[in-house]
Amino acid sequence: MLKRSRALASVAIFAVAAGMGAPVWAETLQEAIALAYRTNPSLLAQRANQRALDESIVQARAGLRPRLDVTVTGNHIRDFNNETESDSASASIGLSQTLWSGGRIGHGITAAEAEILAGRENLRDIEQTVLASVIQAYADVIRDTEILRIRQANLGVLQRQLEEASARFEVGEITRTDVAQSEARLAQSEADLANAQAQLSVSRASYAAVVGQSPGDLAPMPVLPGVPNDFDAALDVALLDNPGIRAAAYNLRAAEANVAAAKAEYMPSARLTASYGGSNNDFDAFSDIGDNAELTVGGSVSVPLFTGGLNGSRVAQAFERANVAQINVEGERRNTLQSVSSAYAQAISARSSLEAGVEAVRAATVAAEGVRQEAQVGLRTTLDVLNQELELRNAEITLASARRNEYVAQANLLAAMGRLEGADLDPTLTVYDPADNYERVRNRGALPWDSLIEAVDRIVAPPITPANDAADAPIDQQLKSEIVQTAPRH
Incomplete structure (x- = not known):
């Protein structure tokens, strides 16, 4: 039953992926x-949220347009x-058009536009988070595949070492202790191999979760474009392009517009x-309401005098x-x-570890070969050989981890800078543009006089006053200089 469930799940995943092209x-x-x-799913959901947010501009601009209502009553x-009974019925159609709201509608439109722009930055943030997860999952699978290969090679070496130790014990060249040491190291190597296999399975599952399918034979990690070599340059780009900063600035703009709307x-x-309708005192003659219908056209000006502090x-x-x-x-x-x-x-730090790891593997490889040769002529013990072999494998594993750590750190740096979007990583990618949906829905239900009503509504309206123009204010220079001074250099 378990195998059948796994097979069905695999088929379902494959079918979904194939259905999406x-x-x-x-x-x-x-x-x-x-x-x-x-x-x-996270990226698709955020795109749907952004499309839902685009509807706020339609709702804000609806205030520029007339409202038409039909009312039918019967009593x-x-x-x-007096023990009397009477009936009454009425029907009317009413039209209402705002000519000026003191700026409430205009500022509401401004706030909606700013919130939509903030939403786009949030979408950029989610996109970068997802792509950073893809890069990490990709690097994890490559690292763990390499570690598994190292563990398998180590197991083979220790198996041969045990066979050699057993043969030398049989002829009396070494003691039983040497054989036991080889057996212990082989048993530990088998446990390490099992752990490596489990870790690779975990990484492959994480890859499938974020990418949408299990990894195949992954190609080497390509160079990430745009990784800076200077901390100051990275920081300057981040202060301009980081989606969190940009979203916060747009949210501030929306909040300032809401202040003006409240004023x-x-x-x-x-x-x-305007209204047109009539009434009748007899339900049976309801169809004759039109005979006494009348048209009323007028205008109104409302001035709030007292709202109880509202x-x-x-x-x-x-x-x-x-x-x-x-x-x-x-x-x-x-x-x-x-x-x-x-x-x-x-x-x-990862770059330094990588450079040190390359040198460590080179030196450990030379040392391991030398210890093996010296052991064959009796200058080294079996434990010396085993220890040097363990040191070599640890150096190889450290090197594989350093490669992964440097790559992931570079991806995180690009994400912090706001430079880890799909188009940044793959220029051939068909990019999702949230502005397309915005342009499509913005003028839904528009009427020819929308622009005129909006222009009139903004006349003599309370101005939008920046709280402290924080969206454009420079970052605290003392804070920046302290971070720059403590930042590591190549």
């Missing part, structure tokens, strides 16, 4: 990125005192109204939310400083 086997990083870009009245509640508003509270609330948005901009900048500094330091 995915390749059967992703062998390069570009193919893995392309597949995840098209099918990753039966019984007077118990506009104190302003008068003007509306044009408008003042809304303004205060909007101000505090703008304060929060302003603080969040600075918070995102500091988070970006930390992310760039951490990823840059990890990349430099």
Whole structure:
């Protein structure tokens, strides 16, 4: 039953991937990125969220357009005192068009546009997170495949070592202790091999979860484009392109527009109204309502005089939310400083470990061969051979891990900079553009006079006043200089 369930699951996964037009086997990083870009659930869900957010501009602009309502009523009245009964019915159609709202509609449109732009930056952030996960999963599989190969090679060497030790014990060249040492190392190697196989299975499962299919024979990791060699340059790019900073700036813009919209509640508003309808005192003659129907056309101006503190509270609330948005901009900048500094330091550290690992493997290989030859002429013990073999395998594993760590750190650095999008990694990728859906829905239901009503509504409206222009303010120079001074260098 378990085998059958696994088989069905494999077939289902393959069918879903094939139905989405995915390749059967992703062998390069570009193919893995392309597949995840098209099918990753987190990315697809965020795109759907952004399309839902695009509808807010339609809702905000709906205030520029007339409202048309049809009302039909019917009443039966019984007077118990006079013991009389009467019926009444009415039907009407009403039209209402806002001519000026004091800026409420205009500022609402501005806020909606800013929130949509912030949503696009959040989509960029999710995209970079997903692609960073793809790169990490890809590097993990390559690393663990290499470690498995090292463990398998080590097992073969130790098996031959045990056979050689047993033969030499039979002729009296070594003691039983030497054979036991070889047996112990072989048993440990078998356990290490099992752990390596399990870790590779875990990494392959993580790869399948983020990419959408199991990894094949993966090609070597390609050079990531745009990895900076200078910390200052990386930081400058991040402060401009990091999606978290940009989203926070757009959210601040939306919050400031909401403050202006709240202030506009104190302003008068003007509306044009029209209605057509009639009434009848007999249900049976309902169809004759049109005989006494009348058309009413008029206009109204509403001036709020007293709202029980409601408008003042809304303004205060909007101000505090703008304060929060302003603080969040600075918070995102500091988070970006930390992310760039951490990823840059990890990349430099991994590069140093990689260079040291290459030299360690070279030296350990020479030492292992020398110890084997010396052991054959009696200058080294079996334990010396086993220890040197273990040192060589550990150096090889450290080197494989260093390659993975450097690659992942570079990917994290690019993500912190805002340079790990699909198009950055694969110029041939068909890019999802959220602006396409926005342009498609923005003017849904539009009428010829929308632009005129919007222009009029913005006249004499409360201006949008930046809280402290935090979206454009430079990062705290002292904080930046301290991080730059402590950043590692090549």
